[in-house]
Amino acid sequence: MKKLFVESEQLREITKKYPTPFHLYDEKGIRENARRLKEAFSWNKGFKEYFAVKATPNPTILRILMEEGCGVDCSSLTELMMADAVGFRGNEIMFSSNMTPKEDFLLARELDATINLDDITQIDYLQNIAGLPETVSCRYNPGGTFIINNAIMDTPAEAKYGFTMAQLKEGFQILQEKGVKHFGLHAFLVSNTTDNEYYPLLAQILFETVVELNRETGSHIAFINLSGGIGIPYRPGEQAADIYTIGQGVHKAFKEVLIPAGMGDVDIYAELGRYMLGPYGCLVTTAIQEKHIYKEYIGLDACAANLMRPAMYRAYHHITVMGRENEPCDHKYDITGGLCENNDKFAIDRMLPKIDMGDLVVIHDTGAHGFAMGYNYNGKLRSAEVLLKEDGTTELIRRAETPSDYFATFDFSGIF
Numbered sequence: 001m002k003k004l005f006v007e008s009e010q011l012r013e014i015t016k017k018y019p020t021p022f023h024l025y026d027e028k029g030i031r032e033n034a035r036r037l038k039e040a041f042s043w044n045k046g047f048k049e050y051f052a053v054k055a056t057p058n059p060t061i062l063r064i065l066m067e068e069g070c071g072v073d074c075s076s077l078t079e080l081m082m083a084d085a086v087g088f089r090g091n092e093i094m095f096s097s098n099m100t101p102k103e104d105f106l107l108a109r110e111l112d113a114t115i116n117l118d119d120i121t122q123i124d125y126l127q128n129i130a131g132l133p134e135t136v137s138c139r140y141n142p143g144g145t146f147i148i149n150n151a152i153m154d155t156p157a158e159a160k161y162g163f164t165m166a167q168l169k170e171g172f173q174i175l176q177e178k179g180v181k182h183f184g185l186h187a188f189l190v191s192n193t194t195d196n197e198y199y200p201l202l203a204q205i206l207f208e209t210v211v212e213l214n215r216e217t218g219s220h221i222a223f224i225n226l227s228g229g230i231g232i233p234y235r236p237g238e239q240a241a242d243i244y245t246i247g248q249g250v251h252k253a254f255k256e257v258l259i260p261a262g263m264g265d266v267d268i269y270a271e272l273g274r275y276m277l278g279p280y281g282c283l284v285t286t287a288i289q290e291k292h293i294y295k296e297y298i299g300l301d302a303c304a305a306n307l308m309r310p311a312m313y314r315a316y317h318h319i320t321v322m323g324r325e326n327e328p329c330d331h332k333y334d335i336t337g338g339l340c341e342n343n344d345k346f347a348i349d350r351m352l353p354k355i356d357m358g359d360l361v362v363i364h365d366t367g368a369h370g371f372a373m374g375y376n377y378n379g380k381l382r383s384a385e386v387l388l389k390e391d392g393t394t395e396l397i398r399r400a401e402t403p404s405d406y407f408a409t410f411d412f413s414g415i416f
C-alpha cells in the first residue's frame with residue numbers, strides 16, 4: 001500500500017477552494033526529508049544540498065528548502081533569475097549547465113554562483129564572456145559503462161555531459177595558469193536509482209579522481225559534487241533509498257580515500273531533485289468521462305501536459321481513488337487525459353476500485369519532474385500548484401494558466 005500525505009476528507013475540502021487539476025505539495029514532508037539528508041551527511045562540515053531547480057521550479061518551494069539550509073542548482077537563465085528573486089546568493093547557487101548561452105554565464109557570474117563547467121572549451125568561452133572566478137568546478141564523464149553489483153546502471157560513454165579524464169588534467173592545469181585557485185569535481189552517472197550503493201560508489205570514483213588530479217596538477221580541491229540521481233519508490237512495495245546508509249557509505253569512502261591523501265577538508269555537495277521533492281507532491285484530478293469500447297477508459301481533467309513522465313518514459317505513477325482506499329481493486333482501467341495523442345495515459349490496465357464520474361483521482365509522486373515538465377500541446381493550460389502547510393492550511397503557490405497566458409506571446413492587435 002502506498003499512502004498519500006493527504007486524507008480523503010481533507011482533500012475534498014481543499015478541492016472546494018481550488019478546482020482540479022492541481023499539484024499539491026506537502027511542506028511537512030519536504031522539511032522532514034531535507035533534515036534527514038542534512039543529518040545523514042552531518043559528518044562532513046561543509047556538506048550542502050543544492051536543490052535541482054528544474055525538478056520543481058517554484059519560489060515558495062525554493063524558500064522552504066532555503067530555510068532548511070539548502071542552496072539551489074540552476075542550469076538556465078530563468079532558473080538563475082528565480083534563485084536571485086528568492087534571495088540565493090554566491091555559494092548558495094550552483095550553476096550546472098551544458099551548451100550554455102552567453103547571457104546565462106553572464107548572470108551566473110553577476111550572482112557570483114559557483115560555476116560547474118561541462119566542457120574544456122567552456123574555459124575560454126567563460127573567460128571571454130565574464131572572466132573566471134577563483135573557484136571553478138568541472139563535470140567528469142568517466143566513459144564506459146557504470147556497473148553496480150554486475151548490473152549495468154547506465155552508459156556514461158553515450159552521455160553528452162562532462163570532461164574526459166585527460167581533459168580534466170589539461171583543464172585543471174589551464175585553469176590554474178589562468179589564476180583559478182580552488183576546484184570542484186562533479187559527476188551524474190545514474191538517474192532515479194534507489195540503490196544505496198550508487199552515491200558511495202560515485203564518491204569513491206570522484207575521490208580517487210581528485211587525489212590523482214591533486215597529485216598531478218597540484219590543484220586545491222575544495223569540494224566534490226555528487227549531483228542528483230537518488231531515486232524514489234514509485235511502485236508500491238519498492239524499497240526506498242536509505243539516506244543514512246548512503247551517508248555512511250560516502251563517509252567510508254571519504255575515510256578510505258581522501259583522509260589518507262591529506263584531503264580531509266573537502267566539502268561534499270549534492271544536487272538532488274527527485275529525492276527532495278518527488279514523494280511530497282501529487283496531482284489532484286477529477287474523473288470526468290468514462291468510455292467502454294474495446295477497453296475500459298476513465299478520462300481525467302488532467303493530461304500528459306500536467307505530468308509527462310508516463311507518456312514520455314512509460315513511468316509508473318501510483319493512483320489512489322479518494323474515498324475508495326478500502327474498496328477492492330476489481331476494475332481494470334486505462335486512465336487517460338484528453339490530448340489527441342494515444343500515449344496520453346497515466347496508467348494502462350491498472351487494477352483500481354470502480355471509479356464514478358466526479359471521483360477525485362490522485363496521481364502520486366509528482367513533486368519532482370512533474371509540473372516542471374509541463375507543456376501546452378493541444379492548447380492545454382498548465383495547472384495551479386498548492387502548498388499544504390505544516391499547520392494543515394493551504395496556500396496557492398502558483399495560479400493556473402488562463403487562455404490569456406496562452407495567447408500572451410501573440411500580438412492580436414490587428415485582429416480583434
Ligand SMILES: *Cc1c(COP(=O)(O)O)cnc(C)c1O
Binds near residue numbers: 052073096228
Ligand atoms: C537533473 C539534474 C539534477 C537532479 O536530478 P534528480 O534525478 O532529480 O536528482 C542534478 N544535477 C544536474 C546537473 C541535473 O541535470
